[in-house]
Amino acid sequence: RLVSRIDELASALAFLWRVGLCPVVVHGAGPQLSRALDERGVTCDWINGQRVTTPEILGVARRVFQEEGARLADALSRLDVRARPITSGVFEAERSDVSGLGFVGRVRRVDTAVIRSAIDGGHLPVVSPLGETGSGQILNINADVATSELTRALQPRKVVFLTPTGGLLDDRERVIPAVNLAEDYERLAAEPWVQGGMALKLSQINDLLAGLDEGASVSITSPEHLAQELDDADPH
Numbered sequence: 001r002l003v004s005r006i007d008e009l010a011s012a013l014a015f016l017w018r019v020g021l022c023p024v025v026v027h028g029a030g031p032q033l034s035r036a037l038d039e040r041g042v043t044c045d046w047i048n049g050q051r052v053t054t055p056e057i058l059g060v061a062r063r064v065f066q067e068e069g070a071r072l073a074d075a076l077s078r079l080d081v082r083a084r085p086i087t088s089g090v091f092e093a094e095r096s097d098v099s100g101l102g103f104v105g106r107v108r109r110v111d112t113a114v115i116r117s118a119i120d121g122g123h124l125p126v127v128s129p130l131g132e133t134g135s136g137q138i139l140n141i142n143a144d145v146a147t148s149e150l151t152r153a154l155q156p157r158k159v160v161f162l163t164p165t166g167g168l169l170d171d172r173e174r175v176i177p178a179v180n181l182a183e184d185y186e187r188l189a190a191e192p193w194v195q196g197g198m199a200l201k202l203s204q205i206n207d208l209l210a211g212l213d214e215g216a217s218v219s220i221t222s223p224e225h226l227a228q229e230l231d232d233a234d235p236h
Contacts, residue, residue, distance in 0.1 A: 005223045009162065010075035012226035013124065017081050022119055026127045026150055028143030029061075029068040030197075036060050049200035050096075053103040053140040061140050062087075065128040072126050084123035089114045091146060093131025093139045105131035105139030107146070110153035144197075148204040152211050159208065159218045161201065166222035168198065181206045 016023050033051075037044060037060060045052040053061065069085035076083040090112070093105030118125040129146035131139045144161070151159050167175035171193040179188070185206045188194055194202060205218050212218075221228070 005164075006071055006075045008223040009226070010072060010079055010081075012223055014076060014079040014081045015227050017124055022124075024115060024119075024125045024127065024150070024154065024156075025072065026129060026143060026147045027065070027068055027072060028129060029064045030143070032068055033057075033061055033064045036064050045100075047098060047101055049195075049197040050098070050101060050104055050142050051140070052101055055103065058103045058138065058140055062130065062138060065130060069126045069128050076124060076126075082123045083126050084118040084121075085126045085128070086114055086118065087128045087130060088132060088138075090127055091129075091131035091141055091149065092134070093141060094133055095137075095139060103137075103139050105133075105141040107131060107141060107149040110149050112150075112153050115150075115154075142200065144201045144204045148208045151208055155213065155216075157213075157216050159212075159216070160226060161205070161218070161220045162223055162226065163220055164222065166225060167220045168202065169193075181209060 013023050013025065030051075034044075037057065040060065042056060042060070044054075044057055051057070066085070066087055069087065073083035073085050090110060091105065091107050092109040092111065093107050095101075096104045096106045098104070115125045115127065127146070127150065129141040129143040131141045131146075133139065147159070147161065165175060167177075168179060168188075170176050171191070181188075181202075185202070188202060189199065201220075205220075209216075209218055
């Protein structure tokens with residue numbers, strides 16, 4: 001997932017690309033969207049770590065997602081890596097059945113054709129977390145949820161979630177160095193300091209691990225440490 005440190009992220013992605021790996025980026029833009037809404041005097045609510053999306057917020061979100069995808073693509077271009085922002089055609093969705101979320105999507109199907117086409121054409125895919133209903137209604141999809149759904153479709157060996165903190169924080173806001181979710185998930189999920197977006201991320205990662213091959217791995221890190229995640233990756 002994309003965070004705000006664009007240059008650090010682009011540098012790490014360019015390195016992975018040059019050593020023969022093929023990163024697929026799903027970017028969020030939570031802080032940028034919050035700033036854009038603040039500038040307009042628009043307030044928003046949250047339910048279980050997901051932003052309640054009104055028609056007004058959805059309009060701002062679409063613009064912000066497009067801008068952030070283009071910013072990362074431009075940063076990669078400056079490093080001689082061709083990137084293709086993908087803002088539609090990947091997630092077929094329907095409105096969430098969680099009451100009150102508004103125009104938030106629940107993914108029904110993932111179409112990887114546009115992503116594979118980008119890769120075949122020598123482009124690094126940069127995917128926005130936006131879905132479409134069968135009637136063409138655009139929906140906001142939580143980026144962690146979008147990442148999980150796309151991962152299930154692509155079945156990569158390595159999945160990396162990027163956050164400014166670089167990991168899961170404990171009750172003293174220190175990064176927990178290692179977590180075995182098979183043994184620790186229930187205990188961690190019950191902790192009062194695992195809330196909101198981090199609780200959702202933890203839940204998505206736990207579900208994701210259950211659906212990946214045994215040799216696959218999932219980690220949380222920061223952009224400057226992304227290249228270190230090569231340890232378990234294999235260009236072949």
